[in-house]
Amino acid sequence: MACVVSSFLAGPAFAQDPTTTWPYLLPAFESGSVAFRGADSKPYLLNIHLRRGQLHYLDEKGLIREADLMQVDGAEIGGKTYLNVGGEMMEVVSRSGRGCVVLEKLGDYDALLETGGAYGSSSVTSATRKLSSIETDSQINQNHMLLQNSRSEGEMLDILTKYYLFYQGNSVRADRREVEKQLPDSRKAEWKAWLKANKIKWNQPESLQKVVDFLNPEQ
Numbered sequence: 001m002a003c004v005v006s007s008f009l010a011g012p013a014f015a016q017d018p019t020t021t022w023p024y025l026l027p028a029f030e031s032g033s034v035a036f037r038g039a040d041s042k043p044y045l046l047n048i049h050l051r052r053g054q055l056h057y058l059d060e061k062g063l064i065r066e067a068d069l070m071q072v073d074g075a076e077i078g079g080k081t082y083l084n085v086g087g088e089m090m091e092v093v094s095r096s097g098r099g100c101v102v103l104e105k106l107g108d109y110d111a112l113l114e115t116g117g118a119y120g121s122s123s124v125t126s127a128t129r130k131l132s133s134i135e136t137d138s139q140i141n142q143n144h145m146l147l148q149n150s151r152s153e154g155e156m157l158d159i160l161t162k163y164y165l166f167y168q169g170n171s172v173r174a175d176r177r178e179v180e181k182q183l184p185d186s187r188k189a190e191w192k193a194w195l196k197a198n199k200i201k202w203n204q205p206e207s208l209q210k211v212v213d214f215l216n217p218e219q
Contacts, residue, residue, distance in 0.1 A: 009018070009209070013167070016167040017156055017157070017200065018050055018151075018156075018157045018159070019151050019152070019153075019154035019155060019156055019157050020106065020153065020154035020155045020157055021147065021150050021151050021152075021153050021154030022083065022147055022148060022150075023049060023050045023051060023107050023139070023152035023154075023157055023183065024047045024048065024049060024050060024056070025047060025048040025049075025105055025159075026047050026077070026078065028047075028063045028148065029047045029056075029057070029058050029144055030046060030047070030077050030078045031043065031044075031045060031046075031048060032044060032045070032046040032075055032076050032077035032078070032199070033075065033076050034046070034055070034057070034067065034072055034074075034075045035073045035074045035076075035078045036071055036073070037071055037072065037073050037074060044057040044058065045057060045058040046075060046076070047077070048082065048089050048141065049066075049147060049158065050105065050106055050107035050157060051106070051107060051109065052088060052106070052109065053088035053089045053090065053104065053105070053106060053134070054066055054067070054069070054088075054089065055067040055069065055072060055082075055084075055089050056139070056140075058144055061144060062143055062144055062145065063141055064139050064140055064141065064142050064143075064144050064147070065141070065177070068139050068149070069084050069087050069088075069089075072084050073148055075089065076088075080092075083100065083102055085102055085104075085164060085165065085166055085171050087173055087178065088104065088219070090102035090103060090104050090105075090164065090166075091103045091105065093135065093163075093205040094205035094206055094208065094209040094210065094212075095209070096209055096213055097166060098212060098213045098216040098217075098218070099165065099166055099167025099168070099212040099213070099215070099216050100165075100167070100212065101163060101165060101167075101174070101205045101208045101209050101212060102162065102163070102164050102166050102171070103161060103162070103163055103164075103205075104160075104162045104163075104164060105159050105160070106160050107157045107159060107160070108157065108158040108159065108160045109157075111158060112155055112157075140187055146195070162174070162216075163202070163203070163205070165179070165211055165212045166212070166213050167215055167216040168183075168216055172210050174202055174211070175179075175198065175202065176200075176202065179191075179211060182215065189209060191214075194214055196217060198210055
């Protein structure tokens with residue numbers, strides 16, 4: 001899978017916090033295009049669902065549908081490129097001819113299950129209220145405008161981020177130990193020497209791109 005998806009013109013997305021009733025990366029569905037496997041790209045109004053990184057789009061009636069990622073290579077939304085990495089849409093934040101650095105963004109649903117009894121409520125009451133507002137896949141087939149209007153009725157949903165290295169159709173977590181596990185024994189001495197010569201910053205895409213290029217050297 002390549003790290004390039006057909007581009008299109010779109011306006012910028014404005015930051016707005018997601019909630020459990022609007023668990024989307026973007027505050028609204030935006031014009032974009034989907035690159036299908038073995039077919040031409042097609043335009044849609046798109047968004048990324050934060051439960052499992054699924055790609056959602058609007059049909060002609062304004063209802064939310066979920067794309068079959070078995071048929072999708074990637075998408076362009078709001079001027080950003082997203083790739084299907086193991087059945088999850090991840091944003092491309094750096095690329096070269098040898099591969100990409102991609103960023104996973106998912107909602108922190110586990111945090112919503114923590115009970116604290118805030119503002120005098122009991123832990124049981126607080127947990128029940130939070131659980132009742134967690135809408136996993138219930139956005140599918142719903143009118144997107146009705147969901148947008150009800151976004152303030154849900155719990156605030158934090159976003160967890162992780163970097164991954166993507167090359168030759170493979171992905172690995174951007175972590176020194178995880179990368180080392182991917183290397184054959186014949187390259188581990190080279191890897192240690194390379195790390196000493198290259199001060200990698202594991203939270204910076206430009207630095208991580210060097211690791212991608214090391215993992216997928218020119219032949």
